[in-house]
Amino acid sequence: MYSLLKNIEIFKPLSNEALERLAAVSKRVEHQKGAILIYADKIEPYFYILESGIARAYSDGENQQITFWFGQSGAVLFSFNSYINNSPGYENIELLENCSLIQIRLTDLFSLYDQHLEIANWGRKIAEQELIATERRLIDRAFKGAAERYQDFLDQSPELIKRVALKHIASYLGVTQVTLSRIRAAHK
Amino acid sequence: MYSLLKNIEIFKPLSNEALERLAAVSKRVEHQKGAILIYADKIEPYFYILESGIARAYSDGENQQITFWFGQSGAVLFSFNSYINNSPGYENIELLENCSLIQIRLTDLFSLYDQHLEIANWGRKIAEQELIATERRLIDRAFKGAAERYQDFLDQSPELIKRVALKHIASYLGVTQVTLSRIRAAHK
DNA sequence: TTCATTTTTTAACATTTGTAAAATGTTGCC
DNA sequence: GGCAACATTTTACAAATGTTAAAAAATGAA
Numbered sequence: 001m002y003s004l005l006k007n008i009e010i011f012k013p014l015s016n017e018a019l020e021r022l023a024a025v026s027k028r029v030e031h032q033k034g035a036i037l038i039y040a041d042k043i044e045p046y047f048y049i050l051e052s053g054i055a056r057a058y059s060d061g062e063n064q065q066i067t068f069w070f071g072q073s074g075a076v077l078f079s080f081n082s083y084i085n086n087s088p089g090y091e092n093i094e095l096l097e098n099c100s101l102i103q104i105r106l107t108d109l110f111s112l113y114d115q116h117l118e119i120a121n122w123g124r125k126i127a128e129q130e131l132i133a134t135e136r137r138l139i140d141r142a143f144k145g146a147a148e149r150y151q152d153f154l155d156q157s158p159e160l161i162k163r164v165a166l167k168h169i170a171s172y173l174g175v176t177q178v179t180l181s182r183i184r185a186a187h188k
Numbered sequence: 189m190y191s192l193l194k195n196i197e198i199f200k201p202l203s204n205e206a207l208e209r210l211a212a213v214s215k216r217v218e219h220q221k222g223a224i225l226i227y228a229d230k231i232e233p234y235f236y237i238l239e240s241g242i243a244r245a246y247s248d249g250e251n252q253q254i255t256f257w258f259g260q261s262g263a264v265l266f267s268f269n270s271y272i273n274n275s276p277g278y279e280n281i282e283l284l285e286n287c288s289l290i291q292i293r294l295t296d297l298f299s300l301y302d303q304h305l306e307i308a309n310w311g312r313k314i315a316e317q318e319l320i321a322t323e324r325r326l327i328d329r330a331f332k333g334a335a336e337r338y339q340d341f342l343d344q345s346p347e348l349i350k351r352v353a354l355k356h357i358a359s360y361l362g363v364t365q366v367t368l369s370r371i372r373a374a375h376k
Numbered sequence: 377t378t379c380a381t382t383t384t385t386t387a388a389c390a391t392t393t394g395t396a397a398a399a400t401g402t403t404g405c406c
Numbered sequence: 407g408g409c410a411a412c413a414t415t416t417t418a419c420a421a422a423t424g425t426t427a428a429a430a431a432a433t434g435a436a
Contacts, residue, residue: 059327066330068323080323084316090327113312117305124301124312128272131319135256135268138326139247139278142254142362146423166384174330179423181385334393354414367393369415 004028005102009074010049010126018118025108030100037077037101038093043086044079046103053099054160056168057091067168070160076126082106096164146175147183192216193290197262198237198314206306213296218288225265225289226281231274232267234291241287242348244356245279255356258348264314270294284352334363335371 005011005023014022028051031037038044040059050071057069069091071077079089083106112119140149150173154161161169170180193199193211202210216239219225226232228247238259245257257279259265267277271294300307328337338361342349349357358368 059331061331066327068327068330080320084320090324113309114305117302117308120305120308120312121301124308124315125272127312127315127319131315131322132268132272134319134322134326136278138322138329139254139256141326141329142256142359143247143249165382171330176424177384178386178425182423185385353412364394365414366395366416370393373415 008049008051008102010076013125014122015118018116018122021112021116021119022104025104025112027103028100029103030098031095033095033098035095035099036092037095038079038082038089038091040090040092041088042079042082043088044082045106046078047083047106047109048077048104049102050075050077051100051102053095053097053101054163055093055095055099056164056172057093058168058171059090059092064171066171068172070157070164070168070172072157072159076130077101078106096168141174146173146179147186149173150180150183150187196237196239196290198264201313202310203306206304206310209300209304209307210292213292213300215291216288217291218286219283221283221285221287223283223287224280225283226267226270226277226279228278228280229276230267230270231276232270233294234266235271235294235297236265236292237290238263238265239288239290241283241285241289242351243281243283243287244352244360245281246356246359247278247280252359254359256360258345258352258356258360260345260347264318265289266294284356329362334361334367335374337361338368338371338375 004026005019011019011022029048033053037046037048037055038057050073052073055071055075055077056067057071058065058067071093077093079091079093081087081089109123113123114120140152144152153169153173166180166184167177170177173180175183192214193207199207199210217236221241225234225236225243226245238261240261243259243263243265244255245259246253246255259281265281267279267281269275269277297311301311302308328340332340341357341361354368354372355365358365361368363371
């Protein structure tokens, strides 16, 4: 029953046959705002696609918590280390709103990667898209000041500004909350 | 004739059959120190694996050049945007020493991805490993000061310190050359 | 609404890092 | 060796950002 997946952007390039194979191991789940779907230092067995709601990934430091990823509808959500190296991760993933998600067990997904050419290439493209977005951010940190990064964030993710606490956005942008406040004050 | 590839780390997980398919589209090339293998703003048709020598990727800004990647023996080397989105990239890749490389035409590689399950999954893992390394660096920028990042670089890439100009290492670490000099002076 | 809690802003000051320019060191070539 | 080109360090000063603490504003629950 692939109708579950058919309308989600990330699945659109797939043939009906591939979709059915994925649908057979997919399950829709709902979780509440505040739920932690992925814990750092644990091997997490699931891969998720966010259908609705928003989430953030963060790591805990000694006296701070750094948010380094936001996910919106259509985003893939998983523990990088669990998925890639079968080892405990560094990120916690917290839902910032009530969310609806597609859940796939990693062992099922890996088994499809080993059986199904089209799905293997779909998985390749997921990693590639995450890669290019992550490197883009690393380079932007070098070339752009904090104020410009904030403006870019406003332009590219206008919904997130409304729905996410500024303290999370500050650490995502690589500045303290105080600095972000200063940027916003200067902006008016 | 897959002996060309057999001893290179990145090819080791592959079966002989997959290696032969890759070897059939691979070619060993040599380039001199200073050569630019990948140009920003161009769609680059090749994918390389570095056999010997070192290289760096950099982007040009208005009054600066930022190095954001170093490759050593075994590294994969390509224009992310050309490879992933078939569009011009943002990085130049320069050889910092005379290098020996394996060259594969992207169209040949993509064609193998579409035909060969094992090679598709090999390509998936390449992207995944790059992804996790890149995100790791982004997070380290948030949690570690410049001095600690320098120390980590020393620990993890002792050869590069000897062979690469400090100005390139400075921008790789996300600081100016003056700051790196100060860190090195304090370090003694 | 009212109270308690949390988030955001503001202020004052400290620290880090950047900028520009000069001084020093290094490399390769004639 | 000696010169030229380039890399690295040092210095003085400027700008950006961090830290701490407090005030103001927003949010959520009773």
